[in-house]
């Protein structure tokens with residue numbers, strides 16, 4: 086299939102959607118972006134790459150980082166992790182407090198904020214003060230780029246305005262579902278969210294999930310097949326907060342969004358994709374990015390259904 090041609094068609098058809106939606110500004114530093122920007126990258130299991138738009142420009146990966154930290158947690162834990170974080174869609178906003186209280190501080194899944202915070206806490210219990218470096222090294226290794234780092238302005242901005250995430254971590258601490266200092270947990274979580282990557286780098290970093298957990302760049306087994314399946318299933322059912330059903334209905338691929346405007350998705354056994362368009366829909370997912378992925382699966386027939 087001529088993926089380059091498909092991407093170029095999408096880039097043309099997506100233009101009217103790039104002006105719709107709103108850039109996230111509840112983390113003020115996130116609003117400092119070119120609002121109508123667009124980029125899309127594909128990499129297949131033979132490592133052929135296809136790109137359109139500003140595909141080498143780095144942006145804030147935000148909640149896409151949750152896929153990487155959950156992978157690291159599953160490298161270390163099995164069933165015991167699911168006692169602390171569930172695997173059901175939440176049907177609620179990404180940073181909702183309500184459900185967390187009546188479900189006794191056990192987040193519904195690892196891809197809402199509370200669940201990702203528990204995941205990061207589980208890593209802190211093992212890697213202590215080296216946790217963020219460990220996360221960063223993992224991301225550098227799977228994207229084959231040693232230069233990837235985090236954006237200090239975004240990090241500081243998140244710390245300064247992160248009252249709701251602090252509320253989530255404190256609530257979970259009150260239910261004994263946080264093992265480490267709340268300050269260390271929230272700082273590590275905000276740092277992982279502030280990592281900046283391009284669509285080219287993110288698509289490469291996701292490739293192991295299209296390949297049963299094996300990194301096709303160096304044949305390293307990053308996670309066993311069973312666990313890779315679970316990560317993909319969770320992306321399909323929970324990767325887009327309370328719009329996860331809508332994303333699955335329209336796109337038909339496991340995917341994960343971030344409020345920075347990125348979305349990653351995988352076509353199992355074939356390829357990984359990343360799209361970037363910073364204006365978001367009401368549920369906090371890239372509006373044009375979702376449409377672009379919908380166009381991709383409609384044009385290529387490459388959905389999982």
Ligand code: GLU
Pocket residue numbers: 146147148149179180198243250275278342343344345369
């Ligand atoms: N750092 C963001 C927050 O915790 C991540 C949210 C997202 O990307 O959906 O609010």
